[in-house]
Amino acid sequence: MKKANLKVYNTLSREKEKFVPVHPGRVGIYVCGPTVYYHSHLGHAKSYITFDVVVRYLRWLGYKVKYVQNITDVGHLLDTGEDRILTEATKEKLDPMEIAEKYTRSYFEDMDALNVKRPNISPHATGHIMEQIELTKILLDKGYAYESEGSVYFDISKFSNYGKLSRRKLEDQLPGARIEVKSEKKHPADFALWIKAPKEHLMKWKSPWGIGYPGWHIECSTMSMKYLGETLDIHGGGMENAFPHHECEIAQSEAATGKQFVKYWMHHNMVLVNGVKMSKSLGNFVTIKDALKKYSGEQIRFFVLTTHYRSPLDFSDKVLKGAGEGIKGIHITFKRVTELAQTAKNGKLDSKMNKVFETYKQKFIKAMDDDFNTPVAISVLFDFGREVNNYLDKNIQVSKQTLQTIYNFYSPFAGDILGILPFSKQPIIEGTPFIEFLIELRSKLRSLKQWDLADEIRLKLKNLGIILEDKTNKTNWRIG
RNA sequence: GGCGGCGUAGCCAAGUGGUAAGGCAGAGGUCUGCAAAACCUUUAUUCGUCGGUUCAAUUCCGACCGCCGCCUCCA
The missing domain is CATH 3.40.50.620 (HUPs)
Incomplete structure (x- = not known):
């Protein structure tokens, strides 16, 4: 307890x-x-x-x-x-x-x-x-x-x-x-x-x-x-x-x-749609199934939690889109940490990162203790994420222990408590081998400085919903 | 008529009697072949309006305006 x-x-x-x-x-x-x-x-x-x-x-x-x-x-x-x-x-x-x-x-x-x-x-x-x-x-x-x-x-x-x-x-x-x-x-x-x-x-x-x-x-x-x-x-x-x-x-x-x-x-409090009460007679009645056709479960959940439960929640495309961008940022940082952890080597836990962990943990708990203040709890997630990205940008070799500590922040707070870590069933990308082949091909073009062709591949993939990110030694891809 | 919630930047949204978190969008920059991602800087002399209390109010009090809910069922 x-x-x-x-x-x-x-x-x-x-x-x-x-x-x-x-x-x-x-x-x-x-x-x-x-x-x-x-x-x-x-x-x-x-x-x-x-x-x-x-x-x-x-x-x-x-x-x-x-x-x-x-x-x-x-x-x-x-x-x-x-x-x-x-x-x-x-x-x-x-x-x-x-x-x-x-x-x-x-x-x-x-x-x-x-x-x-x-x-x-x-x-x-x-x-x-x-x-x-x-x-x-x-x-x-x-x-x-x-x-x-x-x-x-x-x-x-x-x-x-x-x-x-x-x-x-x-x-x-x-x-x-x-x-x-x-x-x-x-x-x-x-x-x-x-x-x-x-x-x-x-x-x-x-x-x-x-x-x-x-x-x-x-x-x-x-x-x-x-x-x-x-x-x-x-x-x-x-x-x-x-x-x-x-x-x-x-x-x-x-x-x-x-x-x-x-x-x-x-x-x-109540849910409004574009500032108006949601009701069947007004024709602005939005079922969860309808909303899920346009937005991910994570996005909707995150959106709901960005407003305190005792405040009204105004649903609109504009705001949902913004919520989608917000949750994306959290997910990308989380993914960055888990991916690095896969290849990280054992080492000491960085005391600086540990201090960051403790500081933001206390802030998160304080927010939740205050009548379940999820908007503030989420803001703590953003602040923590900035610290993490800053740290990861500046440190090349990060130990497994340090990454584990960062993970130990996301997992209980963003995951177990708020439930906003990725949870939707990810669509299976059947074309994965082809995507990877194209990336390989593009890498060769890039080494030959054939920028036009390389950029064309990137653009075509982007239009198909695949975002490429060129890192120092390799190119990562994700579904945008 | 009664009861209750709300009104904070372009949008969303916290917050506190001592001078405004965070997100999205925008602008500039670092990095990059260009992007993406990330990071840095920047964007409210001001918190619906008008009074009052106070050394000090967005925060307390009063009035008013606006939006929403309840007094049938509705999450």
Whole structure:
């Protein structure tokens, strides 16, 4: 266990707090997962990359982390009154569960492409209907809920702490600001724990209150507490979910257990596209799969991490291109180090380089300790890279030990924690022998000072996406 | 109407009560046959606007302007 100086911004207190988990050395974290009714979009990318780095850093610090992220495969209502999964099922002429399965796979595919590590547990809402019914029963027994026309609602008036996360007062809200209030509720803000299913509803289950399906908020309370205990260390999600979703989770959970539900609430900001909210109706909805057609996984991941998680992220071609140039610089330096290491000889570790290593290591940790400040952590990577290049430019014979030390910076920090070292499957260049033949030929032309022909070869290769770099004794090539 | 986030160079983006990290783009230079890569130099007297507190504010307070989110579901 490393010395922990981590501070986490807690939405509950609106302050950065020292991170102290409930059980020493162990962290239980729950993050709101996707509703699997369509391909994931850039908003999901920001969310899951954010918490992926949180988990990776906690693990690097030495915590044993249990990361739980739900898969919402029970559809919830659209403003049209339709259910998202059902709508898509009808459109694609598939069973709702086929839709859920299809997009669950799509989701994991996308996360893999972005180097997001899988959660330890990905519980499905439909697999925990019994538990959700049980929790609803407990709330009814304790008097926090009431049944009305086949549905069960949480009685907000019984839970005095309602609003403590979002700091909203019920009387300030505009009931029915955007949707008509159901008359079967005692108070407009009462929310459903169990909903009576209309006849045509496809996803429905038996319950003590008749045929129906669970309310939106109850699955998170149920599954998080089932796998992480009654008090979670961290609960993460998007800011747009702080109210009402997270507020309702707190109400349900704390009413049922009498204990604090979550110690640290973490909320990330939104994704914009060219400064505008991303939405299907505006036609600027970008799926991760679409983005991956234009940009590498590394590039997207790097781009997400160059902005702090609590700041909005504005996606545009211009900025993605810039991010691509930035990550390229880091990769080239890293490659330079690993290539040199292959032929380097044993020797002493250069104390100067070791000092550089220590200095930047401390800076990196300091940045991450400050509420996971990845933009600063990345800037440390750039500063370190400059030191490394400078050093490598000035020293011809660098020992294996020194190069190993440099590697020991990149590997845990850029690699294990930020996850931005090269990870995509590199395309297999079938023409490698031909490329190398051309380079050999070009070298001969160069030794004969036949610059025009040599340059023509270089230009043609460049047009094919192969960049040549002439070094003192040899020519290196890479995919540009 | 209420709750919350944001506004820093051409673009992206950190940050702090004591005088503005880093990246991309641009300019100049070193290296190179020329490139590429790398390195060096350079690019905000200024941090939405107007007031206030202070010896000192971009950083604290107040007002205002603008953008975004939430008060149905949405990462």
